[in-house]
Amino acid sequence: MAPLAPPVAAVRAAVRAALAALPEPGPVLVACSGGADSLALAEATAFVAPRLGRSAGLVTVDHGLQPGSAERADAVARWGRNAGLAPAEAVPVRVAGRPGGPEAAARDARYAALTAAARRRGAVAVLLGHTRDDQAETVLLALARGAGPRGLAGMPPVRRLDGVRLVRPLLAVTREQTRKACAALGLSPWEDPHNTDPSYARARVRAEALPALTAALGPAVLDNLARTAELLAADTATLDELAARALAAARTPPGDGPAGLSVAALAGLPVAVRGRVLHAWCRELGAAGAALSHRHVRALDALVTGWRGQGPTHLPGAIRVARRAGRLVPVTD
Template sequence: MAYSAAMKAAIGALRPMLETHGLGMQSPEFAKHGEHKPAQDAPLVFVACSGGRDSLALAACARTVCSAWGLRCGALIVDHHVQDGSEEVARQAAQSCNALGLEPVMVINVDVHDDGQGLEAAARTARYAALVKTAKLWRASAVLLAHTKNDQAETVLIDLIRAAGTDAFAGMSDEQLIDGVLFLRPFLTISRAQTTQICEDAELRYWDDPTNGDAIPTDTALPRDYPLRSRIRHDLVPYLSAFAGCDIVERLASVTQIVRRDVSALQEEAERACAQTVEFESGIPAAEQQVKLFANIDARALAQYSEAIRYRVIAQTLAQCGLQFAARHVSAVDRLVSQWHGQGKVSLPSKYSAKRKAHVIRICEDVSHANRRCAKSNRS
């Protein structure tokens, strides 16, 4: 079967990623051209499919590669129920995946609860939780995500706008382990134009999220109430490309490949430093039923590291304690390490605080908050 240039590029991106994770050709007999029926116990690869052009193109590509190599290939479709007609979108996506020959194909219904992080973030949290749970249940070897290099460039710009620091230039990783489930992004070198071409060649009917703004004329700016990613896609990226006189998506996607190597090296060093300087402990504070995580940082030991590593260790520590922190919180805790002169505690989110005594910085729930809550409980 003759494949288009877009399909060849997509297959060329997926194959080495699967092979790297032990998901290559299952036996020599699969070296013969054509489709092969996988064994019942063959590794299972899921495609996370939204019904959009990118994920349907990935489904078509994954089906082609997996059927040639003797791997099982299924699809997971998450219905968030946050837009009118989502049931029909999920049904159509499942129908397309079934027509492609993926098996099993499952529609997973989730409830999205916005706890202040925003609807888009809440939907993402619910989606990944559902994907992880189902992948574990089916003992899947990997879940494929259809983020393209356009998504990668947009992610970089979003993180820069939100002042995410050096890691903003690293973008999304092509692999990610979430609660023991391996997620792979094989299309980070594939463009949205290529996934569109794959769908058109295969006559796959895809769905465009209306909040993406694809139906709005290209010479019209998106309304301010559209998601930031959509406004970056339609307004900022075209402007930057015109201003720089180049394909800014291609440039940013190339930068991420270089920066990810540097960030990975920094993170590995930070993890070693964290293991040597931080101890975690769990406990149930007064008037609480939920177990919380506290930390003790050896300030003298951590002070021997560079500022870049210290910041990463502190950020990782706060994250493991479950805190939604900002850069100013990390800087304030670092001053307890590098500029210690007996200053008082640092207030942190979620009623936590960081306080240094001798050479130990303790990060835990603020005792004053806990005492006030306990007293209130006793009065009631």
């Protein structure tokens, strides 16, 4: 028997570790576009999952944004069935009319389809094919946009979306390894033209920014960016836990008006924790996360630390918060 190619072994080992770490039995689904990353992930899952006593299926999302997309999605689903992934289905989505730019709209439509498929099939997790290179790109984009620690923490290995567990087994695997794994296995990945379209920020980072950084600073820059995300994710998790406790401690009873937060309790918090408390409270009040910015949180913070008798702070969703009787409270008057 010929020895297993190292890239194939690396991808399969990553998938084995991710599946073994799932806390419950049950089927999984692989999100597969047909590109090298997700194709290598799907092949590895088809190999590993049965050996761990799990069934595995495949979902490919047809965004309908390119000619022939439906036929290509059907071909990916057909490949999945031939590879032993069942069920393997192509799901069409509508991107037009969704909020945000084209990248965000396509991403939202894709994740909505994946989570719906997981619920429909009773899957305990959806596996996503993001690699170490994707993580480095995410961190660099977040840095360019002035994101805080949460943005710089990049993509988490595991998170829940609408009650569905999303797992990224390949965050320690490189894009080159997935391409070499496909070549070793005789698989022919699809090259998405959007990945090289300079109208997309991520495509520009992939084609220009990261190669320039690698040329200037050496190949370790990709590992270092991904490691930065890992370290910040751990710090962010700790700060979020502290903020959750602080939010509970700062709550005040309704009294003669609506429930709010104690200004004295907020003022005694470290800046990093107080910002998270205010952000979480804004979300509770109904402010949409996508529209809630550091400017809104800073304005709320000024009601605590820079009080000069100013009026209410306006939040997304026509929400207003004022300081009254030593409390921050939502107001309607």
